[in-house]
Amino acid sequence: RKEVEQDPGPFNVPEGATVAFNCTYSNSASQSFFWYRQDCRKEPKLLMSVYSSGNEDGRFTAQLNRASQYISLLIRDSKLSDSATYLCVVSVTNAGNMLTFGGGTRLMVKP
Amino acid sequence: ETGVTQSPTHLIKTRGQQVTLRCSSQSGHNTVSWYQQALGQGPQFIFQYYREEENGRGNFPPRFSGLQFPNYSSELNVNALELDDSALYLCASSYRLAGRIDTQYFGPGTRLTVL
Numbered sequence: 001r002k003e004v005e006q007d008p009g010p011f012n013v014p015e016g017a018t019v020a021f022n023c024t025y026s027n028s029a030s031q032s033f034f035w036y037r038q039d040c041r042k043e044p045k046l047l048m049s050v051y052s053s054g055n056e057d058g059r060f061t062a063q064l065n066r067a068s069q070y071i072s073l074l075i076r077d078s079k080l081s082d083s084a085t086y087l088c089v090v091s092v093t094n095a096g097n098m099l100t101f102g103g104g105t106r107l108m109v110k111p
Numbered sequence: 112e113t114g115v116t117q118s119p120t121h122l123i124k125t126r127g128q129q130v131t132l133r134c135s136s137q138s139g140h141n142t143v144s145w146y147q148q149a150l151g152q153g154p155q156f157i158f159q160y161y162r163e164e165e166n167g168r169g170n171f172p173p174r175f176s177g178l179q180f181p182n183y184s185s186e187l188n189v190n191a192l193e194l195d196d197s198a199l200y201l202c203a204s205s206y207r208l209a210g211r212i213d214t215q216y217f218g219p220g221t222r223l224t225v226l
Contacts, residue, residue: 043201043217087153098167101153
C-alpha cells in the first residue's frame, strides 16, 4: 500500500465547475500536510498548506481529517489555467521534513 | 521563480555509466533535498543534506550518493546507471533552524534518460 494515495484521474471539467480531490495517508505520525501543483514537465510548486481547522485561499479550500487520515482540496469556479496535476504531500517533522508525495491527480479544465 | 537552479537540464546516458547532477539552493537556505520522479508518478525522496551532512535517506541503494558544499549547493551522484533510473531529478532547498524546517522550494529538475 502506498503511503499517500490519490485518484490519478484525469478529472475533465468545464470552466466554472467545482471539483474536489481526495487523498489518504497511512503514516499516523504525519504532522504537516500540503497540496502542490505540477504543470506538465515542470517542477512541483506549493499550492497551499493544509491545517486541521481547514483553510481557504481564494477559490481553493483544503481540509484535513486526522482521525480518518484524509485530506481534500476543493477548487471552485475552475479556470483553464487550473489544468495541472495536483499532488497531495505529507511530512513528519522529526524525520527531517522529508516530503512524501502521492501519485497526483490530473485535472483538465475545458472551455 | 524560486531561485533554485539545477544543471544540466537534460542528460542522456547509457547503462552502467555514472552521472552527477547539480543544484544551487535559494539564497539563505541551508538544506537541500533530492527527489526522483518517474514518469506518471509523484516524486520520491532520495536524501537530504544539512550542514554538509546527509540528514535522512529514502529507499534508494548506495549507488545514489550526494554532497553538500559550504555554500549549500549540492550534487547528486548515481553510479552504475540502470534503465529504471530514467526520471526527473528534483532538488528542493529550504531553511532549517532549531529542528524546524520551512517550506521546500523546488528547482526545475534534470531530466535523465538512460539508454
